[in-house]
Amino acid sequence: MAPRVRFAPSPTGYFHVGSARTSLFNWLFARQSGGVFILRIEDTDVERNRDEWREGIITALAWLGLDYDEGPYRQSEMIGDHRAAADALFRAGYLYACDCTREAIDERTATRATPGYDGYCRDRGLARSATTALRFRVPDEGVTVVHDLIRGDVTFPHESYEDFVVVKSNGVVLYPLANAVDDRTMAITHVIRGEDLLPTTPKQVMLWEALNRCTDEPVALPLYAHLPMLVNEQRKKLSKRKDPVAVESYRDQGYLPEAFVNYLALLGWSPREGEEIISRAAMIEQFRLEDVAHSPAFFDVKKLTHMNGEYLRRLSAGEFVARATPWVAPWNSAWRPSDRSPLWREDQFDATLFARVAPLVQERVATLGEVPGLVDFFFLDEVVVDEVALAGVAGDALARDLLDAARERLATLEWTAAALHEAIAALGEARGLALRRAQAPIRLAVTGRLIGPPLFESLEIVGRERVLARLDRIQELVAR
RNA sequence: GGUCCCAUCGUCUAGUGGCCUAGGACAUCACCCUCUCAAGGUGGAGGCACGGGUUCGAAUCCCGUUGGGACUGCCA
Numbered sequence: 001m002a003p004r005v006r007f008a009p010s011p012t013g014y015f016h017v018g019s020a021r022t023s024l025f026n027w028l029f030a031r032q033s034g035g036v037f038i039l040r041i042e043d044t045d046v047e048r049n050r051d052e053w054r055e056g057i058i059t060a061l062a063w064l065g066l067d068y069d070e071g072p073y074r075q076s077e078m079i080g081d082h083r084a085a086a087d088a089l090f091r092a093g094y095l096y097a098c099d100c101t102r103e104a105i106d107e108r109t110a111t112r113a114t115p116g117y118d119g120y121c122r123d124r125g126l127a128r129s130a131t132t133a134l135r136f137r138v139p140d141e142g143v144t145v146v147h148d149l150i151r152g153d154v155t156f157p158h159e160s161y162e163d164f165v166v167v168k169s170n171g172v173v174l175y176p177l178a179n180a181v182d183d184r185t186m187a188i189t190h191v192i193r194g195e196d197l198l199p200t201t202p203k204q205v206m207l208w209e210a211l212n213r214c215t216d217e218p219v220a221l222p223l224y225a226h227l228p229m230l231v232n233e234q235r236k237k238l239s240k241r242k243d244p245v246a247v248e249s250y251r252d253q254g255y256l257p258e259a260f261v262n263y264l265a266l267l268g269w270s271p272r273e274g275e276e277i278i279s280r281a282a283m284i285e286q287f288r289l290e291d292v293a294h295s296p297a298f299f300d301v302k303k304l305t306h307m308n309g310e311y312l313r314r315l316s317a318g319e320f321v322a323r324a325t326p327w328v329a330p331w332n333s334a335w336r337p338s339d340r341s342p343l344w345r346e347d348q349f350d351a352t353l354f355a356r357v358a359p360l361v362q363e364r365v366a367t368l369g370e371v372p373g374l375v376d377f378f379f380l381d382e383v384v385v386d387e388v389a390l391a392g393v394a395g396d397a398l399a400r401d402l403l404d405a406a407r408e409r410l411a412t413l414e415w416t417a418a419a420l421h422e423a424i425a426a427l428g429e430a431r432g433l434a435l436r437r438a439q440a441p442i443r444l445a446v447t448g449r450l451i452g453p454p455l456f457e458s459l460e461i462v463g464r465e466r467v468l469a470r471l472d473r474i475q476e477l478v479a480r
Numbered sequence: 481g482g483u484c485c486c487a488u489c490g491u492c493u494a495g496u497g498g499c500c501u502a503g504g505a506c507a508u509c510a511c512c513c514u515c516u517c518a519a520g521g522u523g524g525a526g527g528c529a530c531g532g533g534u535u536c537g538a539a540u541c542c543c544g545u546u547g548g549g550a551c552u553g554c555c556a
Contacts, residue, residue: 010556045555102554116482116552133554151485160483160552168554175556199484199551228486235548263492266505270493276505293493295486296549303492303506313519364518374517421515428515439515451517 003035003189007061007068008075008179010042011053014246015060017299018194018230018238021264025227026192027066028265028287038186039071044079044178060247063257065280070186078182082173085181085211086134086166094210095134095166097126116162134167136207144202149190149225149289156202164203176203184211184219192289195226195296196237225289228268229296238299245299252337254327254368255304259311263304267297277310309366321358324371328354342372344379353378356461360453374452378462383448383470385477390444394478398431399441403478405430406442407471415464417456424456445474 007023009015030037041057043049058072089095098121109118117135126132138161146154166177173181183191201224212218232243239245250260262278265287271278272286315323330336331346342349354375361374377383393399405427413423428438443455446467452458459467 008556012556042556048555098554135554154484156483162552165554170554172554174554179556194550195485196550197556200556226485229550231549233491237550266492268492270504274494274504276493297493298491300491300506306506309519361518363520366518424515435515437515443516447516449516453517455515 003033004187005030005190006038006040006188008040008042009057012048013240014248015056016245020247023066024264031284032287036069039068040073042075044075064261082178082181086173088214092214097128097132098135099132119163131169133165133169135163136166138163144205146201146224149223150292177207180204180207188222191222192225195229198226230299231296255308256311259308263307268293305366313363317359320362321355324368327368327371343376348379377447385448389450393441402427403441417460420459421456446470
């Protein structure tokens with residue numbers, strides 16, 4: 001039988017990089033084994049779920065290129081199944097009613113060595129009512145063994161589990177049961193998820209086995225694979241509050257989905273061949289659950305960024321222009337990054353001109369979000385001149401003199417990058433300045449900064465008229 | 481506190497008893513290239529947590545210690 005796996009996120013916030021990694025590994029496993037990848041959104045916690053978060057999951061998965069064969073299912077649509085399973089379990093005695101409040105439990109267990117529920121209602125034989133929750137009767141003795149494809153067999157003693165709540169007093173069936181029931185109805189064969197769920201797995205195994213004893217058609221347990229956590233610099237599980245984990249924000253910053261996926265794949269897994277930059281096809285071919293690492297991985301944005309730059313540089317010039325469009329000309333794009341409008345207006349932008357300058361910036365950026373900052377002077381009528389650099393030029397007699405000479409020389413020069421290069425070099429030479437020093441004041445005048453794309457090509461593209469105007473303007477600024 | 485997981489350069493990892501004077505990538509340093517900044521090239525520094533075993537031989541197997549993490553909700 002073909003493997004069936006599912007990615008089962010709960011829509012309680014922005015799509016998390018950890019979720020992206022989990023879904024990727026599920027997807028890779030499904031694709032490599034000829035299996036089925038299912039998206040099931042676990043939206044039963046009404047308090048914390050929001051529609052926009054649910055949309056976010058679907059959008060993010062699409063962006064990452066992780067297509068699912070079934071779904072998106074919504075767990076809330078399967079509540080009937082959950083209730084039926086709970087009823088069966090209760091009738092068979094695996095579950096019992098409990099009316100203890102958190103406060104009452106805390107009071108009773110305050111002096112005990114082990115925290116958690118004390119089994120107070122275990123044998124009270126309470127009837128179900130609107131104030132009773134249903135708890136699972138965990139065997140006092142014995143162990144439950146979880147067969148994990150990554151870690152091997154993991155044994156949990158029953159005595160370390162309290163009688164956990166399965167159904168809330170308001171009738172809502174909780175995660176351990178709902179999740180297991182859905183996995184049964186969807187015939188899930190492999191559960192691939194984060195290691196943080198490992199300690200709750202025995203609960204699901206116990207429930208699963210109890211369910212099997214309540215039916216004539218038992219369902220085989222799935223195989224488990226618990227992925228190592230993604231951690232921050234403090235080696236703590238990535239936190240939604242403190243760490244930059246929203247996949248959406250990486251998209252906004254201009255990370256390429258293929259680079260992002262490639263980087264994610266390297267967290268806890270590595271290609272058989274040495275090369276880290278690897279195509280999706282090769283990834284699918286080489287991926288093995290058994291090869292997944294056991295220890296937590298730090299999500300290193302620096303390495304991600306480097307890899308993104310590498311992907312950017314491998315793009316054809318035309319493709320680079322197309323990919324950069326949401327950042328430089330959002331009005332020409334169906335999707336646009338939030339909070340990242342360029343400094344220029346639509347009427348100032350020139351697509352043909354951008355296509356000419358794009359190759360100059362392509363190898364200078366690591367994310368697409370950096371592009372506008374490097375090409376602004378091509379589109380702005382007046383550049384913002386860096387104050388510190390301006391003061392440097394103002395205090396340099398040689399530089400001021402060179403600016404004067406350049407203003408005159410460039411007025412009549414043949415307007416090509418090569419001629420500009422030659423002329424400015426000569427201007428510098430006449431004053432004993434190396435080209436690196438001679439080009440600086442001109443670069444400042446035309447681009448507003450001391451760093452940027454190659455100057456002479458830039459001058460050619462900006463055009464004589466605007467270059468001369470900017471040379472005039474910097475002389476005014478310097479004179480002040 | 482209890483249960484469980486984990487432990488190779490700063491980081492991500494290769495390594496499954498001899499091929500390891502431990503390989504690669506990011507970061508870092510130096511040099512080269514160079515109109516700035518990048519990119520690129522070359523080179524360097526940097527690691528098997530510790531202690532016991534097993535073995536002719538251990539990063540690799542076993543035990544312990546230490547360290548880190550996860551879970552311990554009428555969240556998922």
